[in-house]
Amino acid sequence: MADTPIDALVVGAGPAGLTAAMYLARFKRRVRVIHDGLSRALWVPKTRNVPGFPEGITGEALIARMDDHARRYGADIRSGHIVSCTRKDGYVRAELADGGTIDARGLILATGVATHLAKLDEGDHDAAVRDGVLRYCPICDGFEHRDERIAVLGSDIHGAAEAMFLRQFSRHVTLIPKWQVALTAAQRRELADRDILVVEGQVERLIATADEMLVHMGGEPDPRPFDILYPAFGSTPRSDLAKALGAVTDTKDCLPFHAFSDGLLPGVYAAGDVVEGLDQISVAMGQGAMAATRLHNWLRETDGHVMADRR
Template sequence: MMTAPVDILVVGAGPAGLTAAMYLARFRRGVCVVHDGRSRALWVPRTLNVPGFPEGITGPRLIERMADHATRYGAAIREGRVTAIARAGALFRATLDDGDGIEARGVILATGVETRLAVLDKGDHDQAVRIGVLRYCPICDGYEHSGERIAILGSDIHGAAEAMFLRQFSRHITLIPKWDVALSEAQRSELAASDVAIVEGRVERLAADAEGIAVQIAGEAAPRAFDILYPALGSVPRSELALTLGAAGDDDDCLPFTAFSDGLLPGLYAAGDVVAGLDQISVAGGQGAMAATRLHNWLREIEGHKMADQN
């Protein structure tokens, strides 16, 4: 079943997609947001670095407010998974997992990333995140763990870089490999100079409770106790829709940083975590606003509603 064409299809209802939808609705564009309910913002227990919320706000509440903001101006939001997008003449044609189709003159992809999660041998993962003993974003919440015993689970330069970043908040930083420590002697020296401890043994067991994280290292008699664990295992961008349309990604399939400003292809933009750069709620919102405005102006040019010499 194909619905009547809309001006813009936004794929994803996280901070980037919902900001884009709000802007487009206020530009008097017909905008439809399709999302699969998997925005990473939904499992943020409480964020304290979103401007305007000094007391903090939970991820679900933030998304609820942003969705309400967009729909108040006329954006339509529906849950579903976009399985494919193809060009159909001057339109984009999206296929949904329930068999429906949506045609749109332009598309903004705000599909985010899949975080590689730590696997707990004991304790509930989501509960550990909610109570703050398991974290995934040191930029978001490193400040809240100042002075605590912090472990970073990561074997290579990514884990080392995260350990060095967190060193600014605490003197008690330990880098723990998932398997082997894949660091050069120079990198080890940098960590040592900053008093970052490196554990050489392999992790055998991770356990979480209300008191913190216990990490059992192979060959050690007792588990090591930490207040918090940051897995530095990376993420996988959800960029497959853009790539199948012919857009280019980097070596990790992240979309280029200019995807929200210059676009990927005529009529196709992207914003948020799927774009290479800093994965932050405020950044995603700014990129969503930029993508919406650029796409709106692109349509204005086609419609003859833009000054010919306007940049």
Template sequence: MTTDSAPSIPSADGAEASAATAAPAAALPAEVDAIVIGGGPAGLTAALYLARFRRSVVLLDAAQSRLSKIPRTHNYPGFAEGVTGTSLLAMLREQTLRYPVHSVTAQVRTVQRHGSGFEVGWADGSVRARQVLLATGVTDIPPAMPYVLEALRAGVLRYCPVCDGYEVIDQAVGVIADGEAGVGEALYLRHFTPHVTLFMEQGAAALDAAARRRLTEAGIACADEPIDGIRHWEDRITVRHGARETVCDSLYCALGLDIHTALAQQLGAQVDDDGYLVIDRHHATTVPGLWAAGDVSQGLNQITVAMAGGAMAASAMHRQL
């Protein structure tokens, strides 16, 4: 999947802003200084920095950034009224593509060693580079419910209490989980509201006595029965468990993440016990010349953290180049 140019994109106030033109795949040079894989906050920031360092850069973007699914973020600095994920992504992309960045919309399939550098391939093209940055991110594992995207856009289905716990103060909040991670998330949310209920996919029997005791001591309810169904209706979510139903103002999903490390693992890059890419303080992976930034490389999944990682990685790449 490739595209010759970037489409018109919405600005923060809803007006359209014209993005800079992305380079056609046929016009790509055979080899560049750096390839950035991933067009989210980390990848776009890294590409911007590298271009401003006067490095030749190819940005490969599958157009699947997690940022595009955020209805509105209120903890990204500089936007007092918050900013939608799509608008922020559009602004970052427009800024990056004002510089000589070769941008291709494509799903990368392979990353292989080529001499002292790398060759990156997709369905109908490839390019070589001395260094590669992976900013491939993660995907949230959604709950089994109809109209997941609509619930997410309405702000009643949520994934990140660090991002938006403030928005659920004193509301009725549910947490859906399939393991001990749900206990930690429920306890975290208890700081924002006393009305927290934990729903385990297989019922409370999936938790040991110590976990249930921690929930009880914190005043968190735990549904005994397995989840039978979840539905979004009139800006609330109803969870059916056994013969009972519980209505929540917001439902947090703690079913885990799909961490996109497959390309790095093609090269033998090391991952940690949680599945994230291992990086050093400069964002270098365990494979020389391969770097990583954003959600694929660390557990604090925040926009600002991803952008900082992209800047740090690009700066270190420039020095090595």
């Protein structure tokens, strides 16, 4: 049996979910956070673009601080995996993988995205991320690789766009195909105009060492060494719970931009990477704050706790 509905359930304990939880707790709402431990922020070796941390902070330390912050004001944060959310009369029922249920008047989905990872042939993937030879987010850390030898893996328009973005930071940018180059002649010319080298052929092996990424191309005797490799394989939004509730996603499966402000359905909001837009910690925090405040005001309105002419 589920308990009496809580005010708000937040799914996700990354920057979006923990900000939302902290705001809701400070609005004196009964808020519970459920998360399955997969925040992408936990991978960040050291972020240097979160305002207030000019020397940088590890993702793990940031999440630990945010978790503590939300708990201090009363947020109830637990691990678990939500398998479904359904609407009942006036509330949402969430089902957990362990068979438990949670009933909540309001819901914030801060479920993030799953990154498509590069598969290394030698070397440890997570160690390569920690060592800074494997990166996934040029906006986050392109600045840290000024004038270095940068490789972008994936020669389609997505990879080309990423290479062009990284060209701002270094003159040594190379676009390498995983399987084959899928660019038009015009796109190749645009890259050539910016001195971005497009390598032909197929990658045979990816080897991460502590300070280099070695890329073996088929038919080449020696590996090509790079200081840093950015796979441009994209990600999959974790939007299934929202879709099951009836939310409509865009062609990339992201939730619409207004999800953190206008909501998806009455009392249901989303925030952070799962929403279309810029996948960044500061954006996720801002959207979490907005979603929490909108949900709080929606609950106040539902309870008749706002001035009549503001309803």
